Amino acid sequence: MTDPSSTSSPFPPKLAPSMLAGNHANLRDGLEKILKLPIEWLHLDIMDGHFVPNLSFGPKTIDDLRPIAPDLFFDTHLMLARPDLMIDAFAKSSDQITIHVEPFYPIRETLHAIRDKGLKAGLALNPGTPLERALPFLEEIDLLLLMTVQPGFGGQSFRTEVLEKIQAADQIRREKDLPFRIEVDGGVDAETGPQCRQAGADTFVCGTAFFKADNLEKFRQGIEE
Numbered sequence: 290m291t292d293p294s295s296t297s298s299p300f301p302p303k304l305a306p307s308m309l310a311g312n313h314a315n316l317r318d319g320l321e322k323i324l325k326l327p328i329e330w331l332h333l334d335i336m337d338g339h340f341v342p343n344l345s346f347g348p349k350t351i352d353d354l355r356p357i358a359p360d361l362f363f364d365t366h367l368m369l370a371r372p373d374l375m376i377d378a379f380a381k382s383s384d385q386i387t388i389h390v391e392p393f394y395p396i397r398e399t400l401h402a403i404r405d406k407g408l409k410a411g412l413a414l415n416p417g418t419p420l421e422r423a424l425p426f427l428e429e430i431d432l433l434l435l436m437t438v439q440p441g442f443g444g445q446s447f448r449t450e451v452l453e454k455i456q457a458a459d460q461i462r463r464e465k466d467l468p469f470r471i472e473v474d475g476g477v478d479a480e481t482g483p484q485c486r487q488a489g490a491d492t493f494v495c496g497t498a499f500f501k502a503d504n505l506e507k508f509r510q511g512i513e514e
């Protein structure tokens with residue numbers, strides 16, 4: 290059993306349910322389940338069919354969800370080959386926008402563009418991308434997203450090898466005293482979430498496990514408390 294008090298993150302843990310795992314013909318229903326609980330974050334996965342081999346939803350969907358949940362922190366994850374071209378479109382209804390380090394585009398300028406709009410900026414790494422790729426940007430981000438599955442689809446198995454990367458990121462965060470959250474995303478559930486927390490993560494995206502849970506409040510407590 291993991292001892293949550295041993296985590297070294299300076300941030301309180303946050304569960305970020307992923308709308309990707311909700312019923313896309315009735316996203317309001319999924320959102321209302323979340324709104325019944327003391328949950329503060331909502332994760333919104335945006336896919337372009339290029340950077341990842343799948344499509345999800347676009348800015349209008351997020352704009353339409355916003356009035357239903359005006360107080361939730363909208364954590365928008367852009368899995369796009371050219372996220373720099375879509376910041377304006379997603380800024381209106383997001384509180385944070387996370388972009389990937391892997392595609393070729395002006396990463397630093399895009400992080401600045403996100404912050405210039407008054408939003409928090411995140412940077413994401415695929416499971417196989419070394420942490421070193423993020424190092425030049427750590428002073429310019431509010432969140433480091435370490436994917437624990439290959440992005441594109443919900444319902445995949447958690448990749449335990451990413452735990453070492455979480456520990457390494459947490460160590461760098463402490464050594465440099467940098468105030469970025471460490472978020473994990475993919476296959477996160479009641480068992481793997483505490484393992485990530487033990488490694489130093491503080492922000493937990495849960496799609497499949499959240500929406501499948503028999504008791505959502507118990508699930509939330511298992512991740513956040």
Ligand SMILES: O=C(CO)[C@@H](O)[C@H](O)COP(=O)(O)O
Pocket residue numbers: 307309310332334366438439440441442443444445474475476477494495496497498
């Ligand atoms: O970004 C992604 C998938 O690319 C994730 O946010 C998934 O939606 C996580 O889903 P589960 O693994 O929890 O089902």
